[in-house]
Amino acid sequence: MTQTRWQRLSEWPLTATAVIFLVAYTWEVIGNLSGLSELVAEIVIGVTWAIFALDYLINLVLAPRRWQWFYTHILDLLIVVLPLLRPLRLLRLVTLLAVLQRTAGAAFRGRVVTYVAGAAALLVFVAAVAVLDSERSNADSTITNFGDALWWAFVTVTTVGYGDFAPVTAQGRLIAGGLMLGGVALLGVVTATLASWIVERVARQEEDEQAATRGEIRALGQQIGRLQDTLDSQPSASADRRP
Amino acid sequence: MTQTRWQRLSEWPLTATAVIFLVAYTWEVIGNLSGLSELVAEIVIGVTWAIFALDYLINLVLAPRRWQWFYTHILDLLIVVLPLLRPLRLLRLVTLLAVLQRTAGAAFRGRVVTYVAGAAALLVFVAAVAVLDSERSNADSTITNFGDALWWAFVTVTTVGYGDFAPVTAQGRLIAGGLMLGGVALLGVVTATLASWIVERVARQEEDEQAATRGEIRALGQQIGRLQDTLDSQPSASADRRP
Amino acid sequence: MTQTRWQRLSEWPLTATAVIFLVAYTWEVIGNLSGLSELVAEIVIGVTWAIFALDYLINLVLAPRRWQWFYTHILDLLIVVLPLLRPLRLLRLVTLLAVLQRTAGAAFRGRVVTYVAGAAALLVFVAAVAVLDSERSNADSTITNFGDALWWAFVTVTTVGYGDFAPVTAQGRLIAGGLMLGGVALLGVVTATLASWIVERVARQEEDEQAATRGEIRALGQQIGRLQDTLDSQPSASADRRP
Amino acid sequence: MTQTRWQRLSEWPLTATAVIFLVAYTWEVIGNLSGLSELVAEIVIGVTWAIFALDYLINLVLAPRRWQWFYTHILDLLIVVLPLLRPLRLLRLVTLLAVLQRTAGAAFRGRVVTYVAGAAALLVFVAAVAVLDSERSNADSTITNFGDALWWAFVTVTTVGYGDFAPVTAQGRLIAGGLMLGGVALLGVVTATLASWIVERVARQEEDEQAATRGEIRALGQQIGRLQDTLDSQPSASADRRP
Numbered sequence: 001m002t003q004t005r006w007q008r009l010s011e012w013p014l015t016a017t018a019v020i021f022l023v024a025y026t027w028e029v030i031g032n033l034s035g036l037s038e039l040v041a042e043i044v045i046g047v048t049w050a051i052f053a054l055d056y057l058i059n060l061v062l063a064p065r066r067w068q069w070f071y072t073h074i075l076d077l078l079i080v081v082l083p084l085l086r087p088l089r090l091l092r093l094v095t096l097l098a099v100l101q102r103t104a105g106a107a108f109r110g111r112v113v114t115y116v117a118g119a120a121a122l123l124v125f126v127a128a129v130a131v132l133d134s135e136r137s138n139a140d141s142t143i144t145n146f147g148d149a150l151w152w153a154f155v156t157v158t159t160v161g162y163g164d165f166a167p168v169t170a171q172g173r174l175i176a177g178g179l180m181l182g183g184v185a186l187l188g189v190v191t192a193t194l195a196s197w198i199v200e201r202v203a204r205q206e207e208d209e210q211a212a213t214r215g216e217i218r219a220l221g222q223q224i225g226r227l228q229d230t231l232d233s234q235p236s237a238s239a240d241r242r243p
Numbered sequence: 244m245t246q247t248r249w250q251r252l253s254e255w256p257l258t259a260t261a262v263i264f265l266v267a268y269t270w271e272v273i274g275n276l277s278g279l280s281e282l283v284a285e286i287v288i289g290v291t292w293a294i295f296a297l298d299y300l301i302n303l304v305l306a307p308r309r310w311q312w313f314y315t316h317i318l319d320l321l322i323v324v325l326p327l328l329r330p331l332r333l334l335r336l337v338t339l340l341a342v343l344q345r346t347a348g349a350a351f352r353g354r355v356v357t358y359v360a361g362a363a364a365l366l367v368f369v370a371a372v373a374v375l376d377s378e379r380s381n382a383d384s385t386i387t388n389f390g391d392a393l394w395w396a397f398v399t400v401t402t403v404g405y406g407d408f409a410p411v412t413a414q415g416r417l418i419a420g421g422l423m424l425g426g427v428a429l430l431g432v433v434t435a436t437l438a439s440w441i442v443e444r445v446a447r448q449e450e451d452e453q454a455a456t457r458g459e460i461r462a463l464g465q466q467i468g469r470l471q472d473t474l475d476s477q478p479s480a481s482a483d484r485r486p
Numbered sequence: 487m488t489q490t491r492w493q494r495l496s497e498w499p500l501t502a503t504a505v506i507f508l509v510a511y512t513w514e515v516i517g518n519l520s521g522l523s524e525l526v527a528e529i530v531i532g533v534t535w536a537i538f539a540l541d542y543l544i545n546l547v548l549a550p551r552r553w554q555w556f557y558t559h560i561l562d563l564l565i566v567v568l569p570l571l572r573p574l575r576l577l578r579l580v581t582l583l584a585v586l587q588r589t590a591g592a593a594f595r596g597r598v599v600t601y602v603a604g605a606a607a608l609l610v611f612v613a614a615v616a617v618l619d620s621e622r623s624n625a626d627s628t629i630t631n632f633g634d635a636l637w638w639a640f641v642t643v644t645t646v647g648y649g650d651f652a653p654v655t656a657q658g659r660l661i662a663g664g665l666m667l668g669g670v671a672l673l674g675v676v677t678a679t680l681a682s683w684i685v686e687r688v689a690r691q692e693e694d695e696q697a698a699t700r701g702e703i704r705a706l707g708q709q710i711g712r713l714q715d716t717l718d719s720q721p722s723a724s725a726d727r728r729p
Numbered sequence: 730m731t732q733t734r735w736q737r738l739s740e741w742p743l744t745a746t747a748v749i750f751l752v753a754y755t756w757e758v759i760g761n762l763s764g765l766s767e768l769v770a771e772i773v774i775g776v777t778w779a780i781f782a783l784d785y786l787i788n789l790v791l792a793p794r795r796w797q798w799f800y801t802h803i804l805d806l807l808i809v810v811l812p813l814l815r816p817l818r819l820l821r822l823v824t825l826l827a828v829l830q831r832t833a834g835a836a837f838r839g840r841v842v843t844y845v846a847g848a849a850a851l852l853v854f855v856a857a858v859a860v861l862d863s864e865r866s867n868a869d870s871t872i873t874n875f876g877d878a879l880w881w882a883f884v885t886v887t888t889v890g891y892g893d894f895a896p897v898t899a900q901g902r903l904i905a906g907g908l909m910l911g912g913v914a915l916l917g918v919v920t921a922t923l924a925s926w927i928v929e930r931v932a933r934q935e936e937d938e939q940a941a942t943r944g945e946i947r948a949l950g951q952q953i954g955r956l957q958d959t960l961d962s963q964p965s966a967s968a969d970r971r972p
C-alpha cells in the first residue's frame with residue numbers, strides 16, 4: 001500500500017478519532033472528573049492517542065523517502081509524544097471545516113468567510129478547554145471555571161485583552177500564544193475579505209459609470225446622424241442657399 | 244395577504260417600535276427608575292415586546308413554507324422569547340441606517356463610511372445601556388453608572404481593552420462579545436475602505452503617468468511629421484541632390 | 487473682502503498662533519507652573535484664544551450664506567467657546583503636515599506615509615499633554631507626570647491598552663476616545679498602504695512573467711521562421727523530391 | 730578604498746559580530762551572571778562594541794561627502810554611543826533575514842511572509858531580553874524572569890496587551906514602544922498579504938467564469954455554423970420551397 005492511499009483511507013477515521021478525543025477531553029476538563037468517570041475519559045483519550053501514534057508510524061513506514069518525511073514532520077512527532085501539545089491533535093478537525101466549506105457554494109469569498117468563522121469558533125472553544133486544563137491546578141491562576149475560560153479566549157482572540165484573566169503557567173501561555181496568532185489572522189482575514197469586496201464594488205460602479213458615459217456618447221452620435229439625415233433629405237433647399 | 248406585502252407594510256411601524264423601545268429601555272436603565280416611572284417604562288417595554296411577538300406570529304402564519312421559515316428564523320424566536328436577548332430587538336434600527344445611507348449620495352465608499360459610523364455609534368450606545376442593565380445589580384461588578392458603561396463600550400469596540408472595567412455576569416459578557424465582534428468588523432471596514440481608496444489613487448497616478456508618456460510620444464510623432472512636411476515642401480532641392 | 491480671500495490670508499498666521507498655543511499649553515501643563523510663569527502662560531493662551539475667536543467671527547461675517555456656514559461649522563464654535571475642547575484648536579497644525587507632505591515628493595504612497603507618521607506623532611504628543619492637564623488634579627488619577635502620560639498615549643494609539651494607566655475624568659476619557667479613533671485610523675492606513683504596495687508588486691511580477699512568456703513565444707516564432715528560410719533557400723532539392 | 734567597497738566587505742563580518750553580541754547579551758541577561766562569567770560576557774560585548782564603533786569611524790572617513798553622511802546617519806552614532814540603544818545594534822541581523830528570504834523561492838508573497846515571520850520572532854526575542862535587562866533592577870518592576878519577559882513581548886506584539894506585565898522604566902518603555910510599532914506593522918503585513926491573495930483569487934475566479942461564458946458563446950456559434958452548413962447542403966430542397 002502506498003502512503004497516499006493510506007492517507008486517503010485514514011482521513012475520515014482520523015477525523016472521527018479527533019472528534020471523540022475532543023468530546024472526551026472536554027468532558028474530562030469541564031466536568032472536573034474524578035473516580036470512575038475520570039478513568040473512562042482517560043481510557044478513551046489513551047485509545048485516541050494510540051490511534052494517532054499508529055497513524056504516525058504507518059506514515060513513517062510507508063513514506064517513499066523516510067528520512068525526508070521524518071524531518072519535514074517533526075511537529076507531527078512532537079504532537080504525538082508530548083502531552084503538552086495534546087490540543088494540537090485537534091488540528092485534524094480542520095477536515096470537518098473543509099466539508100462545511102464545500103456546502104457554502106462556489107463563491108470564493110463566501111467559502112473564506114465560512115471557513116474562518118468555523119475555525120475561529122473551534123479555536124476559541126478548544127483554547128478555552130485547554131487553558132482550563134493547564135491553569136486550574138495552579139494556585140496563582142485566575143481561570144478556574146469554563147465560563148471564565150471561554151470569556152478569556154474570546155477577549156484574547158479579538159485582541160481586546162482586558163487582563164481580568166490571564167494564564168500564568170507555561171502551558172497556558174503557549175496555548176494563549178496560539179490563540180493570539182489565530183486572532184491576528186482572524187482580524188487579517190476579516191479585513192482582507194472586506195477590502196476585496198469593497199475594491200470590487202467600487203470597480204464595478206466605475207465600470208457602470210463608464211458604460212453609461214459610452215452609452216450617452218453613442219446616443220449623441222445617433223442624434224447627430226439623424227440631424228445629418230434630416231439635412232440630407234432637403235438637398236435642393238440647402239443647395240439653393242449655397243450659391 | 245402575502246408575507247412579502249406584510250413585511251413591506253410593517254417595516255416602518257416596527258422601526259418606530261424599536262425606537263420607542265430604545266428610548267424606554269435607556270430611560271429605565273440610565274434613570275435607575277423606581278415606583279411609578281418604572282411601571283410606565285415597564286408597560287411601554289411590554290407593549291413594544293407584544294408588537295414584536297405579534298410580528299413574529301404573523302410572519303410565521305403568512306410564510307409560504309412555514310417549517311422552513313421557522314428553522315431559518317430560530318434567532319428571531321429567541322429574540323422574542325428570551326429577555327436576555329432583548330437588546331437584539333434594536334437590530335431593527337438598522338433600517339434607519341439604510342435611510343442615512345441613502346442621503347449620503349451615490350458613491351459606494353461614502354455610503355460604507357456613513358453606514359459604519361452610524362452602526363458603530365448605535366452599537367456603542369446600545370451596548371453601554373445593555374451592559375449597565377446586566378451589571379449594575381451584581382455585587383462584583385465595576386460598571387455601575389452610564390458614564391463608565393459608555394467608556395467601557397468605547398474602549399472595547401476599538402479593541403484597546405484597558406481592563407479598568409470588564410463585565411462579570413454571563414449576560415454582560417455576551418453583550419461584550421457582540422461588541423468585540425463589532426469592533427473587529429469596524430477595524431476591518433475602516434482598513435478596507437482606506438485600502439480601496441489608496442489602491443485607486445495609486446492606479447490613477449500611474450494611469451496619468453502612462454497617459455503623459457503616450458502624450459509625449461504623440462507630440463514626438465507630430466514633430467517628426469512636421470519635419471517630414473518641411474522636407475517635402477522642398478521637393479526640387481532634394482531631387483537635385485539625388486541623381 | 488471675500489471669505490475665500492480671508493481664509494487664504496489667515497492660513498499661516500493662524501497656524502503660527504496654533505504653534506504658539508501648543509508651546510504655551512505644553513509649558514504650562516508639563517512645567518506644572520505657578521506664580522508669574524503661570525500668569526505669562528495664561529496670558530499667551532488667552533491671546534491665542536482671542537485670535538481664534540476673532541477668526542471665527544470674521545468668517546461668520548464674510549460667509550456668503552451666513553446661517554448655512556453657522557450650521558455646518560458648529561464644531562468650530564464649540565472649539566472656541568468650550569475650554570474642554572481646547573486641545574482641538576491644535577487641529578490647525580494639520581497645515582504644517584501639508585507642508586511636510588509637499589516635501590515628500592510626488593509618489594502618493596510616500597506622501598500618505600509621511601502624513602500619517604507626522605499626524606500620529608503630533609496626536610500622541612498633544613493627547614499626552616491634554617490628558618495630563620485633565621487628570622493631574624483628580625485624586626483617583628494614576629496619570630500624574632508627563633512621562634506616564636506619553637507612555638499611556640502610545641499604549642493607547644497602538645490599541646495595545648495595558649490598563650496600567652487609564653483616564654478617570656470625563657475630559658480625559660474624551661481625549662482618550664479621540665486618541666483611540668486615531669489609533670484605529672493609524673492601523674488602517676498602515677495596513678492599507680502595505681496592501682496597496684503588495685498588490686502592485688504581485689501584479690508587476692505576474693506581468694513580468696507574462697512578458698517573459700510572450701518573449702519566449704516570439705523567440706520560438708523567429709526560430710520557426712529561420713527554419714522556414716533555410717528550407718526555402720533549398721528550392722530545387724525539395725522541388726526534386728516532390729514530383 | 731571606497732565606502733561602497735568597505736560596506737560590501739564588512740557586511741558579513743558585522744553580521745557575525747551582531748550574532749556574537751546577541752549570544753553574549755542574552756547569556757548575560759538571562760543567566761543573570763556574576764563573577765567571572767559576567768566579566769567574560771562584558772568583555773565579549775565590549776569587543777563587539779569596539780568593532781561597531783570602528784565600522785562607524787571607517788564609514789565616516791571613507792564617505793565621499795562626510796558631513797552629509799554624518800547628518801543622515803545620526804542614529805548610527807547614537808546606537809554606538811548610547812548604551813540605552815544597545816539593542817538596536819541587532820538591526821544588523823536583518824542581513825540574516827535577507828538570506829532566509831532568498832531561500833524562500835521567487836514568489837513575492839512567499840518571501841514577504843518568510844521575512845515577516847523571521848523579523849517578528851527576532852523582534853519578540855530581542856525585546857524580551859532587552860526589557861528584562863532594563864526592568865530587573867527596578868524595585869517596582871513586575872518583569873523579573875525571562876519567561877515573563879517573553880510572554881510580555883508576545884502579548885504586546887499581537888496588540889492584545891493584558892497588562893499583567895508592563896514596563897515601568899524609561900528604557901523598558903522605549904523598547905516596548907518599538908515592539909508595539911513592530912506589532913502594528915506585523916498586523917498590517919498579515920492583513921495586506923491576505924488581502925492581496927483574496928483579491929487575486931477572486932479576480933481569477935471571475936476570469937474563469939468569463940472564459941467559460943466566452944467558451945459557451947463560441948460553442949453556440951459553432952452549432953449555428955453547423956446548422957447553416959446542414960441547410961446549405963440541401964440547396965435544391967430549400968430552393969424548391971422558396972418560389
